[in-house]
Amino acid sequence: MRLVIARCSVDYTGRLSAHLPLATRLIMVKADGSVLIHSDGGSYKPLNWMSPPCRLTESSAAEWIVTGKSGETLAIHLQDVISDSSVDLGVDPGLVKDGVEAHLQELLAAQLHILGEGWRLVRREYPTAIGPVDIMCRTAAGASVAVEIKRRGEIDGVEQLTRYLELLNRDPLLAPVQGIFAAQEIRPQARVLAEDRGIRCVTLDYESMRGTDDGTLRLF
Amino acid sequence: MRLVIARCSVDYTGRLSAHLPLATRLIMVKADGSVLIHSDGGSYKPLNWMSPPCRLTESSAAEWIVTGKSGETLAIHLQDVISDSSVDLGVDPGLVKDGVEAHLQELLAAQLHILGEGWRLVRREYPTAIGPVDIMCRTAAGASVAVEIKRRGEIDGVEQLTRYLELLNRDPLLAPVQGIFAAQEIRPQARVLAEDRGIRCVTLDYESMRGTDDGTLRLF
């Protein structure tokens, strides 16, 4: 990895055009050739960048051109180089995650009593022609229920569940199929839309669901 | 901005839990206190980070704790510090962009002949109870057409247009309203869904549309 602190201006041409006026910034060149230009604020997103695969050409000491595989270009005009250093970091072993949507699905499938007493799991990732339903189950009385799980419940999640229900309800062996929209957090507009369509909304408490499990799901 | 190259392990706890095993990485501490941990590859996204507002506490030379405002924590355990330097970058003047969806809408509204000969603009951002329709126009014969514009056309864009059409077609002064789904790129599934619903799909060539304009829209 090469780190250059320099007063520079930058022009990007690709899916859009973007221009950075002259200012002092950090230019990070990674081992795979990708380039990130960071200012001293904002979030993790660089002001400008080039994703790999790409190639950096130092056409002069003051002008770098980075070219992407689809022809995008990042032109960096260096005015004053304040520092320029390189270090070999080696390959990173990578990130281990825990707590995403797949996890919610796993936990809820194991704790269907959250949805209703005596409910039984039919299967997770129940296949349909337009994609898998997160959880298909049956109530104690035997009625079919399709559950769509999101970390954050928004309108498109309700649309997705609506499409599933429409399809599932054409199957006389399943119909009538109820819908449940389950998420850690449900946006007001999504809730209104769901309830207007007769879909029940359930807010999931990840911490308490995780506390209930037997520990075999934890990754570290 | 402070740049630290160090062999470190990292643990994040917040919306999810994540762990980075011991390896050599770049730790970037920005002026606003935010922290980014980068490896020597991947994209512009750091392996781990903390967004502002947050506070960094060096509980010891080997243990940094970054705390976010919602209680998230990023614990960085430093094994070997290879380098540690700081530089003042000042405030960045920011990025100037050109070429996004608003632009497509502007260009298409000025070049309705792309959709059909003799078509006339009713208005852009045509208001409805469930949100504005990107472009409302009329064919040479006077039929109403609602146009939804996306950079990338996906299923939820078709759903959005479908909701508009359903609503607009209840208005006897407008009905029947045709739908056009216009995008720089239309995903196959979105195209199938749109055409199944009688919605016409139009692929927009941004470069040629931009070349046709009078130049007043360019930002720099």
Place this chain on the structure above:
DNA sequence: TGGTGCATTTCGATA
């Protein structure tokens, strides 16, 4: 390899 859906998304516009 392309399509789809999720994200500690981030970012900007808008009400």
Place this chain on the structure above:
DNA sequence: TATCGAAGTGCACCA
């Protein structure tokens, strides 16, 4: 301030 939609999204997963 909350909400909603777009992103040069990136990324994993699956066909």
